Amino acid sequence: MLELEKVWKSYRVGSLGSKKLTAVRDVSFSIAPGEVLSVVGESGSGKTTVGKMVLQLISVSKGAIRLDGEDITKTGKRGLKEYYRNVQGVFQDPFSSYNPIFRADRVLEMVKESYFPRVKRSEWDSKVEDSLQSVGLEAGAVLGKYPHQLSGGQLQRMLIARALLLDIKVLVADEIISMLDASTRIDVLNLLGSLKERGLAVLFVTHDLSLANYISERVIIMRHGAIVETGATGKVFGDPRHPYSRNLLASVPQLHTKWSENPIPVVELEPDGDRSRPPAPLTKVDERHWVASVG
Numbered sequence: 001m002l003e004l005e006k007v008w009k010s011y012r013v014g015s016l017g018s019k020k021l022t023a024v025r026d027v028s029f030s031i032a033p034g035e036v037l038s039v040v041g042e043s044g045s046g047k048t049t050v051g052k053m054v055l056q057l058i059s060v061s062k063g064a065i066r067l068d069g070e071d072i073t074k075t076g077k078r079g080l081k082e083y084y085r086n087v088q089g090v091f092q093d094p095f096s097s098y099n100p101i102f103r104a105d106r107v108l109e110m111v112k113e114s115y116f117p118r119v120k121r122s123e124w125d126s127k128v129e130d131s132l133q134s135v136g137l138e139a140g141a142v143l144g145k146y147p148h149q150l151s152g153g154q155l156q157r158m159l160i161a162r163a164l165l166l167d168i169k170v171l172v173a174d175e176i177i178s179m180l181d182a183s184t185r186i187d188v189l190n191l192l193g194s195l196k197e198r199g200l201a202v203l204f205v206t207h208d209l210s211l212a213n214y215i216s217e218r219v220i221i222m223r224h225g226a227i228v229e230t231g232a233t234g235k236v237f238g239d240p241r242h243p244y245s246r247n248l249l250a251s252v253p254q255l256h257t258k259w260s261e262n263p264i265p266v267v268e269l270e271p272d273g274d275r276s277r278p279p280a281p282l283t284k285v286d287e288r289h290w291v292a293s294v295g
């Protein structure tokens with residue numbers, strides 16, 4: 001079980017870091033094995049910052065992140081290496097995770113070097129083959145190829161296979177399909193669906209509400225670094241209570257909506273406000289449905 005408790009993140013911004021920008025405010029949630037939790041919200045709402053903190057690519061300013069009860073924000077280098085055995089991330093641009101001058105499967109070899117140096121070559125090769133197979137890749141079709149010889153979908157799958165080689169418990173998937181075409185997208189999404197059935201917990205960061213609805217059991221809607229609404233996906237998307245959530249959902253063009261016939265109005269929301277203050281508390285409005293009070 002992965003838990004975030006009252007997590008805050010501030011960045012130093014401005015000339016010589018003279019100002020502070022609070023990117024994430026008092027965020028708490030948990031993800032159980034076999035569950036997909038989506039984090040949605042407008043650009044700049046803090047989604048990626050949450051994912052990066054879970055992956056400890058950046059430190060937290062305040063709060064705790066626990067995996068099976070252990071706070072990883074306080075763990076040392078060795079503890080972190082152990083943590084990465086269990087928690088891995090895949091990001092938006094698969095090409096940026098590969099070095100173009102090396103063969104793509106180097107990302108898999110690096111897992112062996114770091115975590116399984118004593119495993120025999122033949123045993124490792126069959127482990128690699130199994131993990132590639134579980135993400136729908138044929139070893140013969142991808143091994144030995146350079147990144148530019150593979151498609152975005154294949155590269156993204158190979159990164160998921162790398163995570164699976166470690167037999168991880170939690171996958172942070174940050175906009176992992178936004179650079180893929182429609183049919184490859186659904187392919188990778190369905191893959192996530194089958195992985196969750198095998199017990200993987202997924203933190204699915206996306207700005208695409210329909211994808212969040214498709215894949216996740218629970219959803220968090222973020223704005224200005226804080227959670228404004230959260231709960232079971234059906235409740236939040238079916239009966240959004242916060243004005244921001246309503247606007248967000250109303251802004252999604254449907255397949256048969258045409259701009260020329262019925263342009264979706266842009267709704268003006270209140271300005272950013274003071275990000276350094278604690279956000280409005282969440283109140284339970286229904287079973288598995290919480291909403292921040294509107295001030």
Ligand SMILES: Nc1ncnc2c1ncn2[C@@H]1O[C@H](COP(=O)(O)OP(=O)(O)OP(=O)(O)O)[C@@H](O)[C@H]1O
Nearest residue numbers: 011013021023042043044045046047048049050207
């Ligand atoms: N390294 C950084 N230094 C300073 N400010 C940052 C840094 N990274 C992010 N921010 C700021 O923190 C806020 C949250 O950014 P974040 O990337 O988490 O948002 P997001 O919801 O993921 O947005 P997007 O959907 O556009 O990726 C933004 O105002 C952003 O400008």
